[in-house]
Amino acid sequence: MHTKIVQFILILILSPFLFGVINRTKAFFAGRKGSPLLQLYYDIFKLLRKGAVYSKTTTWIFVAGPIVSLSAVVIASALIPFTGYPSLISFDGDIVLFIYLLGLARFFTVMAALDTGSSFEGMGASREVQFAAFAEPSLFLSLAALARLTGSISLSGIFSSAVINSWAAFGPGIYLVFGAIFIVFLSENSRIPVDDPNTHLELTMIHEVMVLDHGGVDFAYILYGAAVKFWLLGTLLVSMFLGACSRGWGIDVAIFIFGMIFLAVIVGIVESVLARLRLLKVPHFLIIALALSVVALILTMR
Amino acid sequence: MEMPIDFVIVTVLLMNLMMLSSSRIRTCIQIAAVQGILVGFMPVIIDIHSILPGIIIISFFSIILKGMIFPGLLFRALREANIRKEVEPLGGYPLSLLMGVLMFALSFWLTSRLEYAQPLISYLAAPVSFATFFTGALIIVSRMKAITQVIGYLVLENGIFLFGAVFLGAQSFLVELAILLDIFVAVFVMGIAIFHISREFDHIDTHKLSELKDLITKK
Numbered sequence: 001m002h003t004k005i006v007q008f009i010l011i012l013i014l015s016p017f018l019f020g021v022i023n024r025t026k027a028f029f030a031g032r033k034g035s036p037l038l039q040l041y042y043d044i045f046k047l048l049r050k051g052a053v054y055s056k057t058t059t060w061i062f063v064a065g066p067i068v069s070l071s072a073v074v075i076a077s078a079l080i081p082f083t084g085y086p087s088l089i090s091f092d093g094d095i096v097l098f099i100y101l102l103g104l105a106r107f108f109t110v111m112a113a114l115d116t117g118s119s120f121e122g123m124g125a126s127r128e129v130q131f132a133a134f135a136e137p138s139l140f141l142s143l144a145a146l147a148r149l150t151g152s153i154s155l156s157g158i159f160s161s162a163v164i165n166s167w168a169a170f171g172p173g174i175y176l177v178f179g180a181i182f183i184v185f186l187s188e189n190s191r192i193p194v195d196d197p198n199t200h201l202e203l204t205m206i207h208e209v210m211v212l213d214h215g216g217v218d219f220a221y222i223l224y225g226a227a228v229k230f231w232l233l234g235t236l237l238v239s240m241f242l243g244a245c246s247r248g249w250g251i252d253v254a255i256f257i258f259g260m261i262f263l264a265v266i267v268g269i270v271e272s273v274l275a276r277l278r279l280l281k282v283p284h285f286l287i288i289a290l291a292l293s294v295v296a297l298i299l300t301m302r
Numbered sequence: 303m304e305m306p307i308d309f310v311i312v313t314v315l316l317m318n319l320m321m322l323s324s325s326r327i328r329t330c331i332q333i334a335a336v337q338g339i340l341v342g343f344m345p346v347i348i349d350i351h352s353i354l355p356g357i358i359i360i361s362f363f364s365i366i367l368k369g370m371i372f373p374g375l376l377f378r379a380l381r382e383a384n385i386r387k388e389v390e391p392l393g394g395y396p397l398s399l400l401m402g403v404l405m406f407a408l409s410f411w412l413t414s415r416l417e418y419a420q421p422l423i424s425y426l427a428a429p430v431s432f433a434t435f436f437t438g439a440l441i442i443v444s445r446m447k448a449i450t451q452v453i454g455y456l457v458l459e460n461g462i463f464l465f466g467a468v469f470l471g472a473q474s475f476l477v478e479l480a481i482l483l484d485i486f487v488a489v490f491v492m493g494i495a496i497f498h499i500s501r502e503f504d505h506i507d508t509h510k511l512s513e514l515k516d517l518i519t520k521k
Contacts, residue, residue, distance in 0.1 A: 171308070172308050176312070284399075288323065291400065291402070291403045294403045298407055299426070
């Protein structure tokens with residue numbers, strides 16, 4: 001029980017660190033020095049000390065948006081296993097709860113964006129929902145394929161080491177699932193090639209534009225929520241390769257954290273070498289994820 | 303389940319999907335060529351313990367033909383007709399990609415109803431080879447340029463070859479040789495035909511060929 005609580009707290013503490021790693025990787029590729037690794041922590045603490053300003057046209061939905069999103073993501077992080085060790089809360093079918101908690105977070109971000117009445121935020125909200133309509137089914141189908149493969153329908157069960165054990169029998173399918181979840185991971189965390197987290201050009205941005213009107217504490221919640229979400233979806237990817245291998249809890253956890261940092265480096269490399277797609281091409285990119293996950297699911301049906 | 307065979311078969315399937323979603327004809331030809339080479343290796347991979355000289359010969363010829371000669375002919379036709387991009391297919395690329403996945407599901411269901419005379423080498427081989435026929439057929443039906451339709455024939459042949467290699471063993475190779483020869487002639491003739499069509503009409507869009515009559519009457 002103690003280790004479960006420690007894992008939960010580790011997720012909450014470590015997740016902003018990964019963004020620092022991504023920024024450092026991108027800076028390395030661009031030949032810059034880059035911001036400090038702990039920059040996101042500084043930003044969050046700076047914002048937490050500030051007050052929030054609310055427009056007169058907004059209602060309680062605007063205030064509730066960041067709070068609900070952050071709490072949904074934090075609850076979801078209690079469901080996600082840590083390097084194959086069971087999560088704080090786990091029960092059969094928690095996959096569905098996990099995906100819908102992320103869906104709830106998105107829904108409230110979108111509602112808060114629409115609540116401001118700004119046309120730019122409306123555009124961002126529309127794009128977010130459009131892309132989510134492709135990303136969510138492929139995440140569902142990928143997890144369904146893994147569930148079918150491992151015979152377990154809870155996240156802790158799937159990633160306990162069952163995926164590792166089925167590599168030998170089902171390698172190609174797991175690669176397909178990995179590809180699908182990686183595309184969803186990039187899209188959901190608004191990374192290049194779907195969205196560029198650095199641009200502040202309203203015409204092309206997706207996630208950033210929805211949170212333009214949030215400030216102070218609310219914006220800190222949003223930044224922190226995005227960081228935790230990055231960790232959650234990243235866990236799905238890393239756990240396919242790293243499981244509990246009975247080297248002792250401490251070593252497994254250390255290996256897993258290095259795995260997550262490695263994933264952040266990969267994301268940094270992807271962002272450095274790829275340009276973002278044209279907005280019209282993004283659904284096509286996400287449909288590739290959908291196709292991969294459907295194929296993987298079919299491969300498990302024999 | 304044998305791992306290398308499954309990896310090759312799943313790669314063949316992914317290449318079908320790549321071809322369905324790619325807009326560049328050059329990429330399509332390259333993918334079809336690599337698919338042909340992969341499929342050409344199948345008979346050797348399957349019977350790795352007891353390779354007959356006949357199998358090596360057929361494998362060798364099909365790899366040379368599908369991996370080098372056909373792409374060469376098609377690239378020449380591409381150069382002479384001076385085209386780069388395929389026009390948007392019927393229904394668009396995302397839809398044709400989803401159709402590809404749907405056809406894979408359909409072929410999975412179809413092949414699960416077949417009864418096999420001998421134990422299967424890989425449970426994926428039959429569905430993927432059916433899906434490859436269907437992909438070839440879909441490319442022939444939905445694409446506008448004559449040259450992409452030729453690529454569709456090549457994909458169809460890859461499917462037949464995969465099916466034959468996995469299920470029929472050595473007996474299939476007579477049939478296979480005949481089909482290969484047919485496809486060779488077809489690609490050859492189509493290469494010449496495409497050249498002539500593009501010289502006469504400045505394009506090779508097949509849906510515009512029905513306007514042939516009007517052109518003559520205008521003259």
